[in-house]
Each structure stands twice: as C-alpha cells, then as structure tokens.
Amino acid sequence: MTKTFDGRVVAVDGVTLDIAAGEFFSLLGPSGCGKTTSLRMIAGFERPDSGRIHVGGRDITDVAVHKRDMGMVFQSYALFPHRTVAENVAFGLRMREIAKSEIERRVKAALAQVALTGLETRKPSQLSGGQQQRVALARALVVEPPVLLCDEPLGALDRKLRQQMQFELKELQRRLGVTLVFVTHDQEEALAMSDRIAVMNHGRVEQVGAPTEIYERPRTRFVADFIGEINILEEGGRARALRPEKIRLVADGARVSGTVETANFLGGSTLLRVRSGDGRSFLVRETHAGERASRRPGDVVGLAWSDSDAVLLEG
Amino acid sequence: MSAPRNRQPFDIGRAAYLAVNGLMLFFLLVPIAIVLVFALNPTPYISFPPVGVSLRWFQKFFAGADFMNALTLSLWVAACVLVLSVLIGGACALALARGHLPGRAFLTAFFMSPLMLPAILTGLALFQAYLLAGIGRPVWGLIMAHTLVAVPYVIRTTLAVLHNFDRRIEEAAAVLGAGPVRVFFEVTLPLIRPGVFAGGVFAFIVSFDQFPVSLFLVVPKGETLPVVLFNYMKFDLDGAIAAASMVSILLALSVVLVLERLIGLKAYVKL
Numbered sequence: 028m029t030k031t032f033d034g035r036v037v038a039v040d041g042v043t044l045d046i047a048a049g050e051f052f053s054l055l056g057p058s059g060c061g062k063t064t065s066l067r068m069i070a071g072f073e074r075p076d077s078g079r080i081h082v083g084g085r086d087i088t089d090v091a092v093h094k095r096d097m098g099m100v101f102q103s104y105a106l107f108p109h110r111t112v113a114e115n116v117a118f119g120l121r122m123r124e125i126a127k128s129e130i131e132r133r134v135k136a137a138l139a140q141v142a143l144t145g146l147e148t149r150k151p152s153q154l155s156g157g158q159q160q161r162v163a164l165a166r167a168l169v170v171e172p173p174v175l176l177c178d179e180p181l182g183a184l185d186r187k188l189r190q191q192m193q194f195e196l197k198e199l200q201r202r203l204g205v206t207l208v209f210v211t212h213d214q215e216e217a218l219a220m221s222d223r224i225a226v227m228n229h230g231r232v233e234q235v236g237a238p239t240e241i242y243e244r245p246r247t248r249f250v251a252d253f254i255g256e257i258n259i260l261e262e263g264g265r266a267r268a269l270r271p272e273k274i275r276l277v278a279d280g281a282r283v284s285g286t287v288e289t290a291n292f293l294g295g296s297t298l299l300r301v302r303s304g305d306g307r308s309f310l311v312r313e314t315h316a317g318e319r320a321s322r323r324p325g326d327v328v329g330l331a332w333s334d335s336d337a338v339l340l341e342g
Numbered sequence: 343m344s345a346p347r348n349r350q351p352f353d354i355g356r357a358a359y360l361a362v363n364g365l366m367l368f369f370l371l372v373p374i375a376i377v378l379v380f381a382l383n384p385t386p387y388i389s390f391p392p393v394g395v396s397l398r399w400f401q402k403f404f405a406g407a408d409f410m411n412a413l414t415l416s417l418w419v420a421a422c423v424l425v426l427s428v429l430i431g432g433a434c435a436l437a438l439a440r441g442h443l444p445g446r447a448f449l450t451a452f453f454m455s456p457l458m459l460p461a462i463l464t465g466l467a468l469f470q471a472y473l474l475a476g477i478g479r480p481v482w483g484l485i486m487a488h489t490l491v492a493v494p495y496v497i498r499t500t501l502a503v504l505h506n507f508d509r510r511i512e513e514a515a516a517v518l519g520a521g522p523v524r525v526f527f528e529v530t531l532p533l534i535r536p537g538v539f540a541g542g543v544f545a546f547i548v549s550f551d552q553f554p555v556s557l558f559l560v561v562p563k564g565e566t567l568p569v570v571l572f573n574y575m576k577f578d579l580d581g582a583i584a585a586a587s588m589v590s591i592l593l594a595l596s597v598v599l600v601l602e603r604l605i606g607l608k609a610y611v612k613l
Contacts, residue, residue, distance in 0.1 A: 072513055092516040093525075099517040105510035109532045118528075122519035163514075170518065 039064050039075075040230035046208065048083070048173075051200050053209045053217040056227035057253070062210045063178055065227070069208060070176050071095050082174060093122075098167030098205075102179040104159045106151040112138070112162050113147035119170040137169035140199070157188045164196070168203065175200070177209045181216065193220055214254045218242060226250045243270070248340050256298065256310050259340075266340045271298060271312035273336035276322070281329025285309065287322050301328060374591060381584035388579050399581030400589075409586060411563075412570035416550055417593070419481070419566060423488040423549035428542040430489065431496025432534070438497070439504040450501075457494045461554040464491060469558035484559045484566070488549040495548060496541030503537030543601050547594050 039061040046052045054062035067073045069080060071092035079088045087095055098119075107115050113134050120130045138144050141161035151159055160180065167175055180196075181189045197220045200207045211217050217224050218238040225235045226249070234246045245251035248259060251268035258269040285303035299311040299322055309330060313322065322328060381399055383392035403409050437443065438450055456464060468487045469479075477483060515529045516522075553568040560569050571586055 070513075070517060072516075091521070092513070093519050093521050095517070096519070097517055099514065101510045101514060103508060103510055105508060105514040107511060107515070107529060118515065118520075119518035122524065166514075166518070176517075 051222045053221040053224045055217040060227040061230040098172035098175040100177045100180040104163040137165040141165045267337040269337045271310040274311045277331045283330045287326045399585035402582045403585045412567040416567040420549040424546040426489045427492040427545040431493045432538045435500035465555040465558040492545035492548045495544035499537045499541035
C-alpha cells in the first residue's frame with residue numbers, strides 16, 4: 028500500500044505486510060518512517076492511495092472505521108474523559124447493542140483481566156498513567172476484536188512500568204490469541220515482545236523477520252544500525268555488520284589491535300570503544316560472566332571475530 | 343519550590359502582582375458598591391452621603407409596569423439569544439475548526455467581525471436594513487440583531503475548547519464501532535459543551551445588557567430594560583435606576599452561577 032500526503036510527502040511507499048493470525052507483529056522505525064500511517068491505514072483513519080488491505084480474506088479497504096471490528100490502543104490512551112472507567116470499557120459493547128446484563132458481566136471480566144477491579148466508578152483523570160493504560164487496553168479487548176492495533180501504547184510510561192506492561196501485554200496477547208499490530212520506535216521493546224518485526228525507514232519496509240533474525244542477520248545498513256550497537260566494516264567496497272558481543276578480546280591471533288578509548292560499565296556488560304592502529308573505531312562488548320571488567324582506557328587489546336559473524340549487508 | 347516565605351526579602355514582583363490585583367478588584371467592585379448605596383438610599387434624588395437604608399426604590403422598580411414589561415422582554419429576548427447563538431455559534435466553530443474550509447482565517451475573521459464593529463453602527467445598519475426590507479421592528483428582528491452580536495462569543499469559547507481537543511478520543515470511539523453521528527453525540531458534543539455553554543452565558547449577558555443595538559430596534563411600549571432605564575434617566579434621576587441596576591447585576595450573576603454549577607465552566611474554559 029502507498030500513502031501520500033498533500034500530494035508531496037510520501038508517508039508510506041509500497042509497503043506490503045503479511046501478518047499471520049494470532050501473531051505479535053511490530054512496526055519498528057524512527058519517527059516519520061511511516062509506521063503510524065501504516066497502522067492508521069489498517070484502522071481505517073487514512074485511505075491508501077493504492078493497494079488493498081485484507082483481514083482474514085476479506086477486503087476492508089473500503090470499509091468504514093466503525094465497521095472494521097478492530098481494537099486500538101493509542102499512545103495518549105484517548106479515554107473518554109467524561110465517562111467512568113466502567114463506561115469507557117462498556118462503550119464498544121454498547122455500540123454493538125449487547126444486552127445490559129451481558130455488558131456488565133464482560134466489563135467486569137475485562138477489568139479483572141487488567142487488574143483494575145474496584146476502580147469502575149473513577150474518572151480517567153483520577154487514575155495513574157499505568158492504570159489509564161490498562162483501561163485503554165480493557166476497552167479495546169472487551170469487544171474481542173480479532174485484530175488489536177497499538178500505537179506506541181507504552182510510550183508514555185516510565186521505564187519500570189513499561190517493562191512490566193510489556194510482559195503483561197505479551198502474556199495477554201498470547202492468552203487471547205489476538206493478532207496484535209504494535210507500532211514502536213523502541214527497538215528493545217520490539218525485540219522483547221514481537222513474534223516478527225518489520226523495520227521501516229522513509230516509508231519503506233527494510234526487513235521483516237523474527238527478532239533474532241533482525242538482530243543477528245540485518246539485511247541493510249539501516250537495520251543493523253537502528254537495532255542495538257553495531258560495527259560496520261568496509262571491505263573492498265562491501266559493508267559487513269558485526270555486533271560488539273561477537274568480537275573477542277585475544278592475546279594472540281588478533282585481526283586488529285588497538286587502544287581502549289572509553290569503557291562504559293553497563294551492569295551486565297561493559298561496552299568498550301577501541302581505536303585501531305589504522306584509525307578505525309570498534310565497539311566491543313565484554314560480558315561479565317565471571318569476573319568484572321578488566322579493561323581500562325589506555326589498555327592495548329587484540330580483537331578477533333569469525334567471518335560468519337560479520338554479516339554482509341545489501342547495497 | 344522556593345525558600346520559606348518568612349525569610350524572603352521584599353519581593354517587588356509579588357508586590358506589583360498584589361497591587362495590580364487589588365486595583366482591578368477595586369475598579370470592578372467599588373462602582374457596584376456605590377450603585378448599591380444609591381439603591382438603598384431613600385432620598386428622592388441620587389445623592390451622597392446616604393441618609394438611611396430603605397427598599398423604596400426596589401419597590402418602585404418592581405411596582406412599575408413599564409419596568410416589569412421591559413424586564414420580562416429583556417429576559418425573554420436574552421433567553422432566545424442564548425439558545426440561538428449556542429446553536430449557530432457552536433455549528434460555526436465546528437465548521438471552522440473541522441471543516442477544512444478554504445479561506446478559514448478569512449471566515450473566522452468574518453464571523454468575529456460583529457465584535458470589531460461598534461455596536462451603535464451595527465444597530466444603525468440593521469435599523470436601515472430592516473427599514474429597506476420593510477419588515478419594521480418586530481421582536482424577532484431584535485432577537486436576530488442581538489444574536490448577531492452574541493454569536494462571536496460562542497464561536498470564540500467553542501474554538502478554544504476545540505483547539506485543545508484530542509481527536510484521538512473520537513477516533514477511539516470510531517474504532518469501537520461508533521459511526522460519525524454517534525461519535526458526535528457520544529463524544530464530541532459532551533466534550534465541547536462547556537465551551538459552548540460558556541459562550542452562551544456571554545451571549546445571554548450581551549443581550550440582556552444590550553443598549554446601542556436595541557436603541558434602534560425597539561418600538562415604543564416594546565422596549566428592553568436598558569432602553570427603558572435610559573429613557574427614565576433622561577427625566578428622573580432617582581434611586582429606581584440604581585435599584586434596577588442591582589436587579590440586573592444579580593440576575594446576570596445568578597445566570598452565570600447556575601451555569602457554572604451545572605457544567606463547571608471554569609474547569610474547561612481558558613480565555
């Protein structure tokens with residue numbers, strides 16, 4: 028599908044995604060890469076200029092938003108500020124003209140599912156960010172949509188809470204078997220939660236794959252660079268990507284030797300910046316399985332890696 | 343935040359802030375206090391200092407058929423203006439904020455223009471227009487004229503609310519299965535209502551207080567309260583005028599307070 032704004036800015040350019048039922052699928056990329064526009068086209072807020080959108084074999088490209096039967100969680104949560112928690116969650120059921128007793132039962136169950144029992148009569152403004160997040164999730168899930176769209180739903184939470192919600196969301200998704208399309212610019216979040224990730228840049232999909240595949244076998248320089256730390260080695264006009272943890276510090280048989288410039292202690296590992304004799308810069312991750320970091324700035328070290336770990340990049 | 347207050351040296355910013363606020367309150371409240379003093383002073387002409395306290399001017403005001411007819415007409419007109427300008431102004435604001443209209447800035451300025459024009463010109467222009475159109479000076483003409491002047495207030499307050507409106511909330515409702523009409527009545531309308539009603543309060547007061555526009559458009563025996571008071575003052579300058587003013591102030595104040603109670607204006611509207 029393709030989407031152009033104002034006839035000038037190409038937001039999404041020939042993106043083709045094939046998302047499996049029950050999959051946790053992430054759209055990952057920097058801001059302005061077209062991931063949110065893609066999601067909004069799936070939701071029906073934007074119409075693709077070309078291309079079609081199918082869900083479960085049904086073409087929904089021309090179906091109005093309110094008839095698509097999807098769930099969506101927004102970054103700002105977009106709760107109804109004039110309604111209580113229970114009324115927020117009940118909204119989708121009410122729109123589906125479900126019987127009152129049934130609505131009550133399902134709202135109760137949905138709130139229990141996100142651990143919000145007892146807050147039914149609160150207004151959204153009386154809740155913490157994490158609680159609002161859960162209300163938004165319950166409101167989207169209570170209608171049992173086959174597809175749940177999430178637009179950076181955890182972006183507004185602080186780090187600790189975000190990690191907790193990552194686990195909870197993933198667990199919930201697995202339990203309900205819902206197909207989840209998740210937009211994020213946070214690569215750690217995408218790696219931790221997704222079954223598959225589409226890395227996007229400038230309105231195009233650079234690579235689609237499982238998190239390990241994206242991390243270990245990046246296809247393009249952008250993907251290699253966007254996900255985690257990377258060394259790009261230029262050899263005879265070809266570029267290779269080498270993860271810092273694939274480099275060993277050796278006394279003998281070094282491919283390159285250099286001087287440690289900085290050593291950043293990261294807790295579980297230490298990230299070294301090593302300047303080689305010919306002026307190249309290397310990132311090396313020294314993991315602390317046994318003893319603590321031993322290298323200090325100024326130390327001379329030998330670097331070695333195996334050819335199979337230096338991934339050949341396209342272009 | 344800052345150091346404990348008792349240790350703070352003389353703070354010129356704070357002093358200026360207090361002084362300005364004090365002056366504003368003084369200029370707002372003292373004239374009202376003076377009117378109250380005149381309204382309660384039993385001397386047969388407006389004089390100072392007062393010689394006593396009596397309700398004779400209030401009695402005269404409430405017993406006067408001219409006053410009462412005018413008060414009823416004014417309240418009736420103001421109520422109609424409130425309803426009409428809420429409907430028209432609310433719809434205008436929605437169109438301006440949401441409509442993707444070409445020349446939106448021009449249209450906004452155009453709809454706000456009754457605020458820029460001196461009301462006396464508006465009154466004169468409408469008077470001549472009504473005359474040319476041959477419709478005379480019916481009450482509905484007066485209501486239309488007041489509505490014209492009042493609508494910009496509703497547009498302004500509604501636009502302020504719409505400006506801060508998170509449209510994702512409407513999108514959330516749509517994804518949950520609400521069609522455009524339901525989104526409007528379930529989400530949009532409840533969320534902009536405080537702004538629309540705040541404008542409605544202004545509209546009511548603009549109409550209830552309206553003198554220059556009314557002056558041209560009322561007929562004898564069908565005059566609104568401000569016009570009746572003006573005519574009365576030309577011949578008698580007694581406490582009845584002050585009493586009428588107090589009643590007007592109290593009526594306007596109670597409209598504001600009731601609406602504030604009902605919908606909590608101050609929580610939403612920043613002007």
